[in-house]
Amino acid sequence: xxxxxxxxNFIKEMLGEDSHEVELRRNELAEYFGxxxxxxxxxxxxxxxxxxxxxxxxxxxxxGYIRIVRVVETGPQKMAYLVxxxxxxxxxxxxxxxxxxxxxxxxxxxETEASLMAAALGGKAMAVPLTPEVKxxxxxxxxxxxxLALANKQNA
Amino acid sequence: xxxxxxxxNFIKEMLGEDSHEVELRRNELAEYFGxxxxxxxxxxxxxxxxxxxxxxxxxxxxxGYIRIVRVVETGPQKMAYLVxxxxxxxxxxxxxxxxxxxxxxxxxxxETEASLMAAALGGKAMAVPLTPEVKxxxxxxxxxxxxLALANKQNA
DNA sequence: ATAACAAGGTCAAAGAAAGTCAATCGACTT
DNA sequence: AAGTCGATTGACTTTCTTTGACCTTGTTAT
Numbered sequence: 013x014x015x016x017x018x019x020x021n022f023i024k025e026m027l028g029e030d031s032h033e034v035e036l037r038r039n040e041l042a043e044y045f046g047x048x049x050x051x052x053x054x055x056x057x058x059x060x061x062x063x064x065x066x067x068x069x070x071x072x073x074x075x076g077y078i079r080i081v082r083v084v085e086t087g088p089q090k091m092a093y094l095v096x097x098x099x100x101x102x103x104x105x106x107x108x109x110x111x112x113x114x115x116x117x118x119x120x121x122x123e124t125e126a127s128l129m130a131a132a133l134g135g136k137a138m139a140v141p142l143t144p145e146v147k148x149x150x151x152x153x154x155x156x157x158x159x160l161a162l163a164n165k166q167n168a
Numbered sequence: 169x170x171x172x173x174x175x176x177n178f179i180k181e182m183l184g185e186d187s188h189e190v191e192l193r194r195n196e197l198a199e200y201f202g203x204x205x206x207x208x209x210x211x212x213x214x215x216x217x218x219x220x221x222x223x224x225x226x227x228x229x230x231x232g233y234i235r236i237v238r239v240v241e242t243g244p245q246k247m248a249y250l251v252x253x254x255x256x257x258x259x260x261x262x263x264x265x266x267x268x269x270x271x272x273x274x275x276x277x278x279e280t281e282a283s284l285m286a287a288a289l290g291g292k293a294m295a296v297p298l299t300p301e302v303k304x305x306x307x308x309x310x311x312x313x314x315x316l317a318l319a320n321k322q323n324a
Numbered sequence: 325a326t327a328a329c330a331a332g333g334t335c336a337a338a339g340a341a342a343g344t345c346a347a348t349c350g351a352c353t354t
Numbered sequence: 355a356a357g358t359c360g361a362t363t364g365a366c367t368t369t370c371t372t373t374g375a376c377c378t379t380g381t382t383a384t
Contacts, residue, residue: 014231016371038332048373053333058370073380076331124321125284131317132288136218137310146296150306154293161287162280172361194342204363209343214360229370232341 015047020059023080032082038070056080063098063110065117099156102148108133108155121162129158171203176215179236188238194226212236218316239319255312258304264289264311277318285314 019041026034042049060066060080070078098111109130116126131137133151142150175197182190198205216222216236226234254267265286272282287293289307298306 014371017231039330049332050334050374051372054371070332071380072330072332072378074330074382076380078332122280124278124318125281127317127321128281128284128314129288131313132285132310134313137313138306140302140306140309142298142302146298150294150296153296154288157287157290157293158284161283164283170361195340205342206344206364207362210361226342227370228340228342228368230340230372232370234342 015045015051016055016058019045019047019052019055023055023060027080027082033079035077035079037076038078052078061110063107063114065114099152101152102145103152103155104148105133105135105138105151108151111155115159115162125162129155132158171201171207172211172214175201175203175208175211179211179216183236183238189235191233191235193232194234208234218312223316223320237320239316255308257308258301259308259311260304261289261291261294261307264307267311271315271318281318285311288314 022041022045023034023036026036038049038052041052045051056068056078060068062083065083067081067083068078069081070076112121112126112129112133115121115129116123121129132154138147138151178197178201179190179192182192194205194208197208201207212224212234216224221239223237223239224234225237226232259267268277268282268285268289271277271285272279277285288310294303294307
């Protein structure tokens with residue numbers, strides 16, 4: 013198990029139960045896990061980014077802290093609109109997968125539905141001789157179509 | 169006995185008993201068999217491809233891994249195999265939609281899942297300047313990926 | 325005020341896997 | 355003998371992780 017994963021799990025466990033919010037000391041956590049403090053920033057950047065449904069604030073200086081807030085989604089329609097705005101005309105595979113993960117985590121897509129979408133957009137499926145630009149454009153269109161289909165079914 | 173066969177057997181044995189999922193380190197395995205690491209990729213490509221009923225995911229970097237998932241054949245999976253045979257390397261939009269309809273009618277896909285697949289393959293999503301040949305090839309790959317994902321979730 | 329201290333932030337480099345691809349090898353076939 | 359095709363290898367690439375040196379910002383004591 014990678015250290016980054018351990019840290020991620022640790023934080024998610026803290027968030028898991030009741031509150032949507034944790035506060036922690038960067039140096040403490042780093043020492044606890046025996047890693048460089050900046051490793052914490054890495055974890056925040058790669059696992060608790062806005063596109064993964066989290067926001068972070070922090071404060072430097074004496075008594076500093078890092079606060080991680082889980083953003084809860086309310087209303088499938090709103091979600092769909094938000095995500096559509098984020099997608100635009102072109103999207104990378106990584107970003108697409110992140111959005112799909114977010115849909116799953118927020119309960120807007122079942123496990124299976126998320127897997128289906130990921131399968132359609134994944135590298136294996138799109139392993140066809142096209143330029144990255146064309147692939148990204150195609151992905152954006154497909155993802156939007158699928159999210160619309162999802163939203164459509166949900167309030168049907 | 170060729171090394172590739174040994175590696176194939178080794179992996180299949182690991183998969184054999186209980187779980188339909190193995191995780192392994194590429195470099196470790198290569199060292200164990202005394203071959204080049206890329207040999208592992210060769211084995212995966214030739215013996216554990218989607219059309220052979222397997223899916224693989226992997227992660228690079230520190231703590232990387234390769235995960236191989238077998239799509240087990242129980243009831244619905246037979247369906248998947250059949251459909252896969254029917255799809256081949258290229259498929260029209262009409263034919264794809266027909267297959268999706270069958271999946272829904274036979275209870276192998278929910279309404280939403282079927283809509284999702286249709287949305288991904290539909291004309292709107294694929295409205296990008298590509299030749300019909302390329303579109304059909306792409307559709308075939310995507311449909312196969314999605315059906316595998318579906319089959320995989322069903323007996324998870 | 326200001327110096328010292330106590331956080332957290334940034335970024336680039338090093339390290340650790342895995343992926344790709346073209347060249348080569350070897351066993352059959354013709 | 356030449357050709358074919360799967361198997362094998364290794365050099366090079368890409369992706370992700372980890373670390374550390376240096377920077378910025380806030381607090382506290384003088």
